[in-house]
Amino acid sequence: MAHDASTHHDDHDHKPHGFVNRWLYATNHKDIGTMYLVFSLVMFFLGGLMAMVIRGELMFPGLQLIEPEFFNQMTTMHALVMIFGAVMPAFVGLANWMIPMMVGAPDMALPRMNNWSFWIMPFAFTTLLLPLALKVFFDIGGGGPAGGWTLYPPLSLQGGDSVAFTIFAVHMMGISSIMGAINIIATILNMRAPGMDLLKMPVFVWSWLITAFLLIAVMPVLAGAVTMLLTDKFFGTTFFSATGGGDPVMFQHIFWFFGHPEVYIMILPAFGIVSEIIPTFSRKPLFGYKAMVYAIASIAFLSFIVWAHHMFTVGMPLGGELFFMYATMLIAVPTGIKVFNWVFTMWKGSMTFETPMLFALAFVILFSIGGFSGLMLAIVPADFQYHDTYFVVAHFHYVLVTGAIFSVMAAVYYWLPKWTGRMYNERLGKIHFWASAISVNVLFFPQHFLGLAGMPRRIPDYNVAFADWNLVSSLGGFAFGLTQLLFAYIVWDCSRNKSLAKATDQVWEGAHGLEWTLSSPPPYHSFTTPPVITDSMLAHGNVAH
Amino acid sequence: MITTDRSELDHRRAAAKLTAWILAGVVFGIYGLFWMSGVLGS
Numbered sequence: 001m002a003h004d005a006s007t008h009h010d011d012h013d014h015k016p017h018g019f020v021n022r023w024l025y026a027t028n029h030k031d032i033g034t035m036y037l038v039f040s041l042v043m044f045f046l047g048g049l050m051a052m053v054i055r056g057e058l059m060f061p062g063l064q065l066i067e068p069e070f071f072n073q074m075t076t077m078h079a080l081v082m083i084f085g086a087v088m089p090a091f092v093g094l095a096n097w098m099i100p101m102m103v104g105a106p107d108m109a110l111p112r113m114n115n116w117s118f119w120i121m122p123f124a125f126t127t128l129l130l131p132l133a134l135k136v137f138f139d140i141g142g143g144g145p146a147g148g149w150t151l152y153p154p155l156s157l158q159g160g161d162s163v164a165f166t167i168f169a170v171h172m173m174g175i176s177s178i179m180g181a182i183n184i185i186a187t188i189l190n191m192r193a194p195g196m197d198l199l200k201m202p203v204f205v206w207s208w209l210i211t212a213f214l215l216i217a218v219m220p221v222l223a224g225a226v227t228m229l230l231t232d233k234f235f236g237t238t239f240f241s242a243t244g245g246g247d248p249v250m251f252q253h254i255f256w257f258f259g260h261p262e263v264y265i266m267i268l269p270a271f272g273i274v275s276e277i278i279p280t281f282s283r284k285p286l287f288g289y290k291a292m293v294y295a296i297a298s299i300a301f302l303s304f305i306v307w308a309h310h311m312f313t314v315g316m317p318l319g320g321e322l323f324f325m326y327a328t329m330l331i332a333v334p335t336g337i338k339v340f341n342w343v344f345t346m347w348k349g350s351m352t353f354e355t356p357m358l359f360a361l362a363f364v365i366l367f368s369i370g371g372f373s374g375l376m377l378a379i380v381p382a383d384f385q386y387h388d389t390y391f392v393v394a395h396f397h398y399v400l401v402t403g404a405i406f407s408v409m410a411a412v413y414y415w416l417p418k419w420t421g422r423m424y425n426e427r428l429g430k431i432h433f434w435a436s437a438i439s440v441n442v443l444f445f446p447q448h449f450l451g452l453a454g455m456p457r458r459i460p461d462y463n464v465a466f467a468d469w470n471l472v473s474s475l476g477g478f479a480f481g482l483t484q485l486l487f488a489y490i491v492w493d494c495s496r497n498k499s500l501a502k503a504t505d506q507v508w509e510g511a512h513g514l515e516w517t518l519s520s521p522p523p524y525h526s527f528t529t530p531p532v533i534t535d536s537m538l539a540h541g542n543v544a545h
Numbered sequence: 546m547i548t549t550d551r552s553e554l555d556h557r558r559a560a561a562k563l564t565a566w567i568l569a570g571v572v573f574g575i576y577g578l579f580w581m582s583g584v585l586g587s
Contacts, residue, residue, distance in 0.1 A: 106554065109561035182568045190561035194553075220572050224579030254579065530553065 027111035036093030043085030050078035055477035071460035072146035079149035091269040101515040104193025109186035117180040124172035131162035153240040181215035195533035200541040207272025222258040256307035264303040270407030281357035282349030283510035288341040295334035328378035355429030359410035370398030391451025417503035421521040424494035435483040442476025512539040
């Protein structure tokens with residue numbers, strides 16, 4: 001593993017010294033990216049702990065571990081923590097680390113705002129978790145929110161003081177996401193090095209550009225919805241109360257106008273990551289680069305016109321149900337293009353199966369399973385059967401765990417040698433992959449059977465007819481949870497263990513793009529002056545055209 | 546491989562700030578629209 005560190009090392013001198021200067025006042029995109037990723041990992045384990053409580057309770061029929069009210073708090077908080085605390089910050093962390101290096105920029109466009117975007121997060125999650133923590137550790141108050149992460153009124157408004165904490169936390173998370181998105185768009189549109197035209201950018205950068213526009217479009221909508229919840233709860237308005245002329249279904253429409261694009265906010269960057277990894281380990285350029293970019297843009301557009309498929313059963317005109325059904329099914333077209341192009345990138349490639357590639361391949365297969373069950377849910381008459389059952393739980397966990405989270409793990413294994421300058425332990429990485437891939441299917445696949453058999457979601461107890469598959473699912477859940485401790489160890493080991501093999505600048509034989517021209521680890525400030533891009537530095541297209 | 550021209554970078558940073566302000570305006574616009582729709586609709 002030869003290591004060529006010929007460029008930029010003098011920049012290490014500018015690294016701020018001392019914990020407060022380096023981290024609290026951080027403006028460096030790599031430091032902020034690292035903080036996002038560490039925060040995400042902490043939240044991943046916290047949300048995972050809640051999942052273990054849920055699976056522990058559901059392991060057997062009857063109530064054994066916790067009260068139903070606390071179970072509802074666990075399902076609500078698990079979702080909020082995983083969506084806003086684990087998945088989204090993980091992608092923002094990856095964006096912070098990689099986008100400036102991929103487009104040839106010295107840093108993010110607005111470094112101080114970047115600092116704000118991150119440091120709002122710990123405060124937001126302290127606020128969100130405080131009512132639950134006070135109840136669990138000191139038996140103070142009524143605990144955390146228990147009305148589900150969708151915060152549907154009137155149920156969510158019956159939650160006592162935790163409602164105010166949750167709404168304030170959601171506002172702060174929204175502000176953080178919006179500022180992060182603005183920063184990412186400004187960086188990509190304005191900070192690219194000369195020669196890095198839009199249609200020469202890595203697909204990961206494209207996926208984030210589109211995701212950032214989605215965030216800007218829908219986060220204010222969520223903010224508006226929860227502000228109306230707040231005034232309904234504490235200031236006597238009746239936006240969502242029929243008694244005062246309001247309409248609770250209106251909340252569902254507004255929420256899902258945010259919520260469905262939010263689903264794509266959590267999966268489009270994953271598409272970008274997989275589109276980076278598969279060409280590298282197939283040693284071929286990405287098949288259909290432009291089609292991939294247009295497919296991501298198409299999915300983003302369609303995400304705005306499908307929201308009501310989450311609420312077919314609330315009652316709506318037949319024309320509405322047909323529109324939302326067909327619009328939802330349309331999403332399968334650009335998604336199919338992406339899966340086809342990933343497969344054709346691999347076709348006749350010189351493939352090797354290092355850990356990032358294994359996770360990327362698992363993503364393609366398992367995310368497709370989640371996609372197919374999504375298609376089933378899009379069919380209106382079928383959805384009347386599946387709605388609010390464990391089939392839905394199985395569907396979105398295939399999309400979010402074996403989709404989004406597997407892609408984050410693939411990305412971490414892919415870029416960790418670049419970040420740390422050391423190769424992680426490949427043998428442990430492969431063990432982590434296989435243990436995760438097997439246990440996650442033991443965990444979630446039986447939930448399809450449970451849902452089809454009629455087991456409702458969000459319940460702490462169930463009919464004994466569902467006992468066997470719940471036991472299997474729980475055992476898979478505990479195995480998956482334990483396996484992730486290995487992931488944390490591998491990352492920690494790679495960042496600390498100086499005896500590991502040094503990474504080359506290119507790291508992976510088939511890797512192409514500006515980020516791989518920098519040393520491993522990269523200098524503290526990446527491109528202090530814009531690099532002159534040559535054909536060999538581009539993963540897509542060439543300078544002349 | 547590296548140019549020494551920093552003035553272009555300064556121009557890019559200024560343009561980025563303008564982009565950010567325009568996007569912030571869009572955010573507040575959308576927030577206001579949804580608020581207004583809620584106020585008028587109820």
